Amino acid sequence: MKKLLLLLCLSLLPAGVFAEPPPVFDVDREFYPYYPSLIKYEKSGAEFTPPEVCAECHAKQYEEWTGSIHALAFKDPVYQGELNLAVQAVGHEISRQCEGCHSPAGVVTGEIKGPGLKGLSPMALAGVSCDVCHSIVGTTHWQTPTHEPQNGSFIIRPGVDTPEGPQLRKMGPVAVSDDCGMGFHECDQSSLHLQADLCAGCHQVYHYDKHFPLEATYLEWKHGAYAQKTILCQDCHMVDLETFKRVADEFKKPERHEYRHYFNGANYLLYYLAAGAATKAGDEALAANIMKKYEMAVGRLQSAADLEVTPVYNNGQLGEVKVRVKNIRAGHNLPTSLTNIRQLWLEITATDEKGQVIMTSGAVDDNGQLPENTRLFNSDGMGDDFHFAVDPWVITAFSRHDTIPPKGHKEVYYGINAGTSPVVKLDVKLRYRQADQKVAEKLLANVPEDIDLNATYGLTEVPPLPVVDLVAKQVSFQTRE
Template sequence: MLYLGKMSVDIKGKQQQQEAKRLHWFSGLFVVLSITGFVNWLFFPLPPFIEQLLSLVHALAGFIFSVVFCFYTLSHFRRTLGFRRPVILSIGLVLALMVLYLVVSGHLLIFTGVLERLSWLRDSHLWLSLVTVLLIVIHVLCHYLTFPERRKLVVPSRFVTLSPAINRTIFKTITLATVAALIVLMLDNITKAPPEDVSIDDYQYDYGASPFAPSLAQTKNNEFIRKRDIAGSMNCIGCHQASGEQWLASAHRHAADDPTYVRNVNLLQKSKGLSATRYCEGCHSPVALLTGQLTAGGQHAGVAGTVANLEGVGCMSCHGIRSLTSAEGVASYHFTPRSDYLFEHSSSPVLSFINEQLIKLRPALHKKELLPDVQKTSQYCGSCHSQFMDKSMNNWGWVKMQDEYQAWATSKFNLAKDPRFIHPQSKQCQDCHMEKIAGEDMAADSDGKINSHYFVGANVMLARQFGNEELYDLTVDFLQQDKVNLTIEPPEDKLSRQNPLYVSSEQRTVQNYPVALYRGKQAKITVLVSNQGVGHNFPGGAIDLSEAWIDFDIYDGAGQLVYSRGDLLANGEIEPLATVYKEVAIDRFGKEVWRHDLFNMVGRSYVNVIPSGSTDIVNFEFDIPDWATSPLTISATLKLRKLNQPYHDWVNEQEKIKENPIIDIARDAIKVPLLKTPAVMSEKQNSLGEE
């Protein structure tokens, strides 16, 4: 019996020793977690390097802590559940559940990242950590105040201090954490990719001191950008899958390999040299411009297979812009590379994974640098969607070209310009062209939505060119959302007879009087085209290339064509008498600049657009033949295509365009009875003729 009792005591003593060791590590790791977590929170923002280092140590300590916690909790509750201390036991149970939640939520945060839609997980992890620290202090105090001396695992030297063993363990743990941090620093330094040589010998400064002129793009000290700091959009898709997949289909992605651009930039290079292509590439391919490719020996983005050609306007091309240099356009932005996280550009799969997780875990720096407030403004879009040409390019003088920003700035979608035309909500470009849509993405908001990176506009040609049917359907739907409305005004019947019946004034205001047209007479039909929902002129963009027009047709009751305007000719061009919304640019000799060779443009011979909030009134006058039968069916359709036929055919000489779709934007139709001319009118006309 004595032997069994002694054996039992020895076993119990060994269990207590094991639990004590686990308590030491539990305490040490908990202190490290508290320090790294609360320092990052209380002193935010810290220098990025320290912030990431603390987060990495916090994550590594958390993994080890989760294992120690499981073993310590099991042994601790196995030993203490029989104690008759309900307060301490209750606090211990609550603590165990809270620490378990912290362990689980911490692991989720490490692997999923700090997502906006899961912000409650981050907040609960933080605030519950504070409560846990407080409860642990209370739990320990209650332990030393109420437990008998013989049951205490550790006898404190003072009332509120931990044992020397725990103190030593905490010291060891902090030391290990420090060593781990030094190892991380060493690994980060060793695995860094060698710096790229961005110096370029014999660079051609043909347009002034700026290496990026004649574009207005700027960098710090006008230095060239490393390719890795602006290219590599495919790396972004790993975290931003929905945004990346949309971008792959967008006109931004295809800004450089668009066959119309390739043909045009080749013309510019042939006419004025490679350095002149900087004018275009600042917006169509910042990769080529900012890395210094556009000089002798380099290649512009129209060359298939180059990084610039594959990127077009890539992720960093937009998200690397943190400020604007002016509102003039032609790439009037300042590009700044983002800061590197730990193990950035490492070739090791493990370290690359850690780098991705750090970005997810500490996204504040990433978001601050890549999504500044300026990117939410219309002026930001205007840095490329506004354009001018000066004497350095056209050897003539300053010429204003497309300017979507100015058109928006004077519209009802900006600040109120006229109390009669105030939109209920001011809108930026992004509100229409980057609408919120559902998407599985790290950047998704609390509703699981992201800003669309399809950049839906009017370019249905590119969507079909690269087989992006979803984008094609979205674009067609976007164009047909009644942003531009077409209405046929009912014709006036000047021959209608007086009604002998009395009609009150109230009835007269709502009475639709019957209207008729007459055989053998001339008639006039008015069509109203209203730009009520576009935030800039309609059409917008390069309107010397695109064209919108009214297809107007009248058929009689037997289906015979009575009158037509706006048909396509056999060669695909619009008939000359049609109402067309476009621009005709001219050179110094008055000839049309029809190949989009804007370096020859000095003015315009024709411009027809509809400003935002305005209505164009178009009258169609025609003779009604005697053979026409009643009723007349009058229809009008507003059509749009990206490329006019001459430019389309010119591009097709070298670059194959699969399709140039024509989209029906708006349509209206009415039926009008057709009558024989009344005798009274015939007699009146005859008498007038005799006189």
């Protein structure tokens, strides 16, 4: 009876009583004047400070930052090739989304107007420099179209206007001392610099229009074991390799003196290119600096994962092998970032007692390509038409998302037919490279005209992309249980 009365009352309501549903992703373009970059700029007479000026008082931190991924973020030729293709495909508006994180100061000052390096100031070319991070005063993560961190959703303010003139003010995590800034700038203690939210805005990349998360590194961390244990981005990426491994294993924060401005991650390819450029320019000290970061990046990758290989017997006969791939130290998914571009895969070769190959999968061919049966741990993108897509300005969803969460694992089974051999030997590798060979060739072939790959990097063609073996194991199993 009550249900009948309710239906009767609803039928008597006037037409149009229900409001139109709001858009799923509401964009306030007045609030975000640099959209699709979501930077907020609190402008004053205080200008940004180039990192070379910071080096005069902070030489150690400058040396650590020099040659880092943050320092190379805007000059990265792979990034510039991607940016150039995006502008050609969609227009300049898309480039602001990328530039807002790769050179925030260059965007908010209006200096950067598209791909390329020509005519830009040292401050714009410095990418994610000292003054970028230490001028962040807040975030707007709740106000974004998805109400999540994305596309540079931070507030940046290099200083303030005072009756005496512009005053530089820098944010940092430690208590302010009397001599902080030594008269050049004022200091403010910032709790934000002790939170992962500081990093979140640029390590969450969403589609410029459809707001799909192309990269979700922050959310992978937030929804994983490390966030539960209060181990932050800074605790793993602002320390050396051995400290990183200890933090990941013990869930114990670094000591204050152990933090560094390396910002080291898995992008060994950029270090490799930058070290080559420094060598070609005759700057051996810089090349050595960058190669140390390259070795640290490779070491991180080789510390991040592990493999377990076990036999599976059916009616007493070896029928399969199970390979468990474990993410043992990465605080986010493995791989992370542009997971539709990154390639993490298993290469496996099985031989019988005579050394004859009876099964193989995942071997890179002479053209740098992986066979179709390769077991990849990454993502496949698709566009609005639900067809496969690789370009970030096209991808609005994943048709497959197969990455490994923090402290998690994925399992792969391989069928084995050993014939009459009493034993099977297995060579199993977990391998990583930052892109498919053809993708890398496409991006580097489309760098802006003012970037000369031969003059800067000594590249006349794209070499085979370096592959890092995260884990390699050799095991043997009896074919009869």
